[in-house]
Amino acid sequence: MSGYGFASLKVLVVDDSRPIRSLIKTFLSGFGVRELFEAPDADEAFKIVCDIDPDIVITDWRMPPTDGIDLVERIRNDEDTPNPYLPIIMLTGFTELHRVKQARDAGVTAFLAKPISAAALYKRFCTVIDDQRPFVRVGDFFGPDRRARRKGESFTGRERRHS
Amino acid sequence: MADQGKIVQPPKRLKDKVRRTGGPTPESAILRALNAAEDLMDTYQGWAVDDLAKLWQTFQGTGPSAPAKERITKMFDMTHDIRGEGGSFGFPLVSVIADSLCKFLEPRQKLGTAELEVVKVHILAMRAVFRQDLKGSQPTLEREMQQLLALLRDRMPVR
Numbered sequence A: 001m002s003g004y005g006f007a008s009l010k011v012l013v014v015d016d017s018r019p020i021r022s023l024i025k026t027f028l029s030g031f032g033v034r035e036l037f038e039a040p041d042a043d044e045a046f047k048i049v050c051d052i053d054p055d056i057v058i059t060d061w062r063m064p065p066t067d068g069i070d071l072v073e074r075i076r077n078d079e080d081t082p083n084p085y086l087p088i089i090m091l092t093g094f095t096e097l098h099r100v101k102q103a104r105d106a107g108v109t110a111f112l113a114k115p116i117s118a119a120a121l122y123k124r125f126c127t128v129i130d131d132q133r134p135f136v137r138v139g140d141f142f143g144p145d146r147r148a149r150r151k152g153e154s155f156t157g158r159e160r161r162h163s
Numbered sequence B: 001m002a003d004q005g006k007i008v009q010p011p012k013r014l015k016d017k018v019r020r021t022g023g024p025t026p027e028s029a030i031l032r033a034l035n036a037a038e039d040l041m042d043t044y045q046g047w048a049v050d051d052l053a054k055l056w057q058t059f060q061g062t063g064p065s066a067p068a069k070e071r072i073t074k075m076f077d078m079t080h081d082i083r084g085e086g087g088s089f090g091f092p093l094v095s096v097i098a099d100s101l102c103k104f105l106e107p108r109q110k111l112g113t114a115e116l117e118v119v120k121v122h123i124l125a126m127r128a129v130f131r132q133d134l135k136g137s138q139p140t141l142e143r144e145m146q147q148l149l150a151l152l153r154d155r156m157p158v159r
Helices: A018-031 A042-052 A068-077 A097-106 A118-130 B013-017 B026-036 B038-060 B068-088 B092-105 B113-131 B139-154
Strands: A003-005 A010-014 A035-039 A056-060 A088-092 A110-113 A135-138 A141-144 B006-008 B019-023
Touching: A003 B026, A010 A018, A010 A042, A018 A035, A018 A118, A018 B026, A018 B038, A018 B068, A035 A042, A042 A056, A042 A068, A056 A068, A068 A088, A068 A097, A068 A141, A088 A097, A088 A118, A097 A141, A110 A118, A118 B013, A118 B026, B026 B038, B038 B068, B038 B113, B068 B092, B068 B113, B092 B113, B092 B139, B113 B139
Parallel strands: A010 A035, A010 A056, A056 A088, A088 A110
Antiparallel strands: A003 B019, A135 A141, A135 B006
């Protein structure tokens, strides 16, 4: 046994689709997460965030009448939020990658494309846990540093000092 | 002068709560998750058939004289959910068809008789996938379906 132990994590899953909520919770339970909460929309999700102070939130984007972006903005900026640094994984439909910039600008920590697989969810979960990016407050934006490079990613072009 | 912003180092709460070793290996954690989801995968087909019935009901209330945009949005939201669920529960072909229907519905303000036929074809195709129990990845069929539905959509430009 040499993997992560997730037993003490509290995770909130937000999606208006009951099957997707159930699937994600079942996957997380298989990974060893014991405290799982769910909400069908952003309003209820924010109430749960304030009540239980989760360690990670996984939220869908489109949940009429509210949406995942509303939730991210409230978690980052609302005065009632218990943890503005809360890691947030945003679920996106597979044709919606053009919206990634909008979600990133709202302060999302990571993305997970639908359809969801257990392997992709596990990988993203670990990425969020290992995420060491600082937060930045600039203008209206508050969230993980959007300029940060991924681990192991380094500049491979010609250095200016060499020219 | 540009706003330089403020950098804040968040507390290392997750790092303190997650043990780095001693848990199951990634492979066994994923396998456990897949095993745990097996029953749910079987239940999904029942949920999906119900969702398709609701979509069909909404579609039937969408005649050329009905308040169009509201119903189109409702159908889009339902189809969007099916798109995300299909592939996640082992029916990628359903996601392909639902994706095509989302693309068809999203830009439209109203649906004429011909457009309604396109919607109908998509719903019947999704229903057929469940009836035929076409589970699992079928790249050739998915590609052909994608191309066929794209042709159908292209014949109905947004007016």
